[in-house]
Amino acid sequence: xxxxxxxxxxxxxxxxxxxxxxxxxxxxxxxxxxxxxxxxxxxxxxxxxxxxxxxxxxxxxxxxxxxxxxxxxxxxxxxxxxxxxxxxxxxxxxxxxxxxxxxxxxxxxxxxxxxxxxxxxxxxxxxxxxxxxxxxxxxxxxxxxxxxxxxxxxxxxxxxxxxxxxxxxxxxxxxxxxxxxxxxxxxxxxxxxxxxxxxxxxxxxxxxxxxxxxxxxxxxxxxxxxxxxxxxxxxxxxxxxxxxxxxxxxxxxxxxxxxxxxxxxxxxxxxxxxxxxxxxxxxxxxxxxxxxxxxxxxxxxxxxxxxxxxxxxxxxxxxxxxxxxxxxxxxxxxxxxxxxxxxxxxxxxxxxxxxxxxxxxxxxxxxxxxxxxxxxxxxxxxxxxxxxxxxxxxxxxxxxxxxxxxxxxxxxxxxxxxxxxxxxxxxxxxxxxxxxxxxxxxxxxxxxxxxxxxxxxxxxxxxxxxxxxxxxxxxxxxxxxxxxxxxxxxxxxxx
Numbered sequence: 001x002x003x004x005x006x007x008x009x010x011x012x013x014x015x016x017x018x019x020x021x022x023x024x025x026x027x028x029x030x031x032x033x034x035x036x037x038x039x040x041x042x043x044x045x046x047x048x049x050x051x052x053x054x055x056x057x058x059x060x061x062x063x064x065x066x067x068x069x070x071x072x073x074x075x076x077x078x079x080x081x082x083x084x085x086x087x088x089x090x091x092x093x094x095x096x097x098x099x100x101x102x103x104x105x106x107x108x109x110x111x112x113x114x115x116x117x118x119x120x121x122x123x124x125x126x127x128x129x130x131x132x133x134x135x136x137x138x139x140x141x142x143x144x145x146x147x148x149x150x151x152x153x154x155x156x157x158x159x160x161x162x163x164x165x166x167x168x169x170x171x172x173x174x175x176x177x178x179x180x181x182x183x184x185x186x187x188x189x190x191x192x193x194x195x196x197x198x199x200x201x202x203x204x205x206x207x208x209x210x211x212x213x214x215x216x217x218x219x220x221x222x223x224x225x226x227x228x229x230x231x232x233x234x235x236x237x238x239x240x241x242x243x244x245x246x247x248x249x250x251x252x253x254x255x256x257x258x259x260x261x262x263x264x265x266x267x268x269x270x271x272x273x274x275x276x277x278x279x280x281x282x283x284x285x286x287x288x289x290x291x292x293x294x295x296x297x298x299x300x301x302x303x304x305x306x307x308x309x310x311x312x313x314x315x316x317x318x319x320x321x322x323x324x325x326x327x328x329x330x331x332x333x334x335x336x337x338x339x340x341x342x343x344x345x346x347x348x349x350x351x352x353x354x355x356x357x358x359x360x361x362x363x364x365x366x367x368x369x370x371x372x373x374x375x376x377x378x379x380x381x382x383x384x385x386x387x388x389x390x391x392x393x394x395x396x397x398x399x400x401x402x403x404x405x406x407x408x409x410x411x412x413x414x415x416x417x418x419x420x421x422x423x424x425x426x427x428x429x430x431x432x433x434x435x436x437x438x439x440x441x442x443x444x445x446x447x448x449x450x451x452x453x454x455x456x457x458x459x460x461x462x463x464x465x466x467x468x469x470x471x472x473x474x475x476x477x478x479x480x481x482x483x484x485x486x487x488x489x490x491x492x493x494x495x
Contacts, residue, residue: 006037007023007037007039008026008036010039010183010205010207011187011191012045012052013051013052014056014202014204018038019038019039019041019045020044020045021040021042021045026181026184027181028094028097029097029326029330029367030097030318030319030327030365030366033365036183036184038207040180040209042208045206046175046213047220049175049204050146050175053173053201053222054222056173056201057143057145057172060199060201062199063171064171067124071121071122071169073196074117075114075115075118077114077165077192078112078114078118079111080192082108085104085107085108088157088185089104090103091188092185095183095184096156096329097327097329098318099318099324099326100320102281107157109158109161109449111161113449116165117168120469121170126139126141127140134484135484136481137478139477140477140479141474141476142474143473143474144170145224146223147167147172147224147225147227147473148214148220148223148225148226149164149228150177150227150228150229150230151163151177151229152229152230153179153181153182153329154281154285154286154389156178156179159229160176160178160189162464162465164189164193166469167473168198170473174202174203176203177206178205179210180209187207210230226247227250228249228250228251228252229252230253232253235253235460239461249462250463250464250472252415252460253286255286255290255387256384256386257291257417257418258417259273259291259417259418260417260419260430261292261295261302263295265420266420269420269442270302270420271305273420274289274418275306275310277289277444277445278371278391278392279310279324279393280324280325282325283389284328284333284389284390285389285445286416286459289418289444290392290394291379291393291411292394292396293398293404293408294395294398295398296397296398296399310353310373311353311354311371315363315371316362316368317362326368327367327368327369328369334357334368336389337389338369340390341374341392344392345374349375349377349394351372351373352374353370353371353373354369354370354392355370355372356369357370369390372393375395381394387413405433405434413455414435414458415460416436416440416455417434417436417438417440418440418441427442436456437456451466452469
């Protein structure tokens, strides 16, 4: 099933062939070596995929199948993901350089997502609403048609499942645009959908530049909804196009998430949680806990332990079972992270640990960077306000709860936050006062497909996950069924 042939075909309207765009290489971030060659999709391929998706939506009968029949196909997708889980995990490791332990978790998440939305599909209920007259009223939901899904490079197979599964469960066709640098997991997932019996043409996968392929998808008149995960600037661009089309969108965008370590926190748990929250996935995570606020009376000893823990993290070969942090995604992205660290130092910050490329043979060719902690900045510094999307933590002490909340909420982003405290009443109070789509209390970066996820403000629109996440990909319709025995009086029908 997983084939690293030198030239990879892509999936266009149910047909596997080479794209008609430019030839490019997919690189392994740990070595910089090419692991696959493929032709990007062209604008002509985009048109073919959308027309094919519309045709499949109208003619395949997928949208008309009973919910449990659609669910049966999605259950098979979940089973096939599990059957090929190790091969998929290794492919995901090559695709974006995540440690193998993490990619195994991402593959398991993708399988669970298809299973969950299969169950949501076959148990979703429409509503018989209370009658307000001589008629029966119902509220029902119907598929939209062609949906565009645009996914990021940091967790491809999990992100793609979170869009494909509910959109297909709802009865739609999906044109999937993976990140240009991580096309392989999406193509493998499309193969699995084929093998599971999904009607041909319902899924297309179009690798290539987002500024070309993604833009064409968003603008196309047959695309009825866009689900996007990525940067805030691109998300706002998509939103402007969608507004002109009067098209609904869901967006999971950037973050600059605060983590709050209170005076009564369990410091063992807090140190471990802060390290995991910012440095897992090499910090390339929208919900990374990149702003740390620690009660001043514990700041010095806490930072001693945190810096020691960061320096001890195992950065290395993603194929090594012991590796905790792999490389960053590209050389260009590592340079961006380095510029942010230099900016923080120019703003008056002090480097507590990290801030360099690791040395050694294993690191010579890849895009590695050490876990980095910077102190001495105020919350209004650019490094505290702009998303770095890398393993860079800014730490600050706080003196009062009021000041803590003001600074924690002082961001254009509002995606996630973390609280470490033994006081459940204080945790509840702060958890409700923090402006974020997700708040973790005495844990961090834990997920459930059953729990809605998304952000406020510049962190996004709409929600993914949750039992009702399927409704993001459906239109609601109200039906009135007249029960009156006499004609409507207004037309003079009464006698």
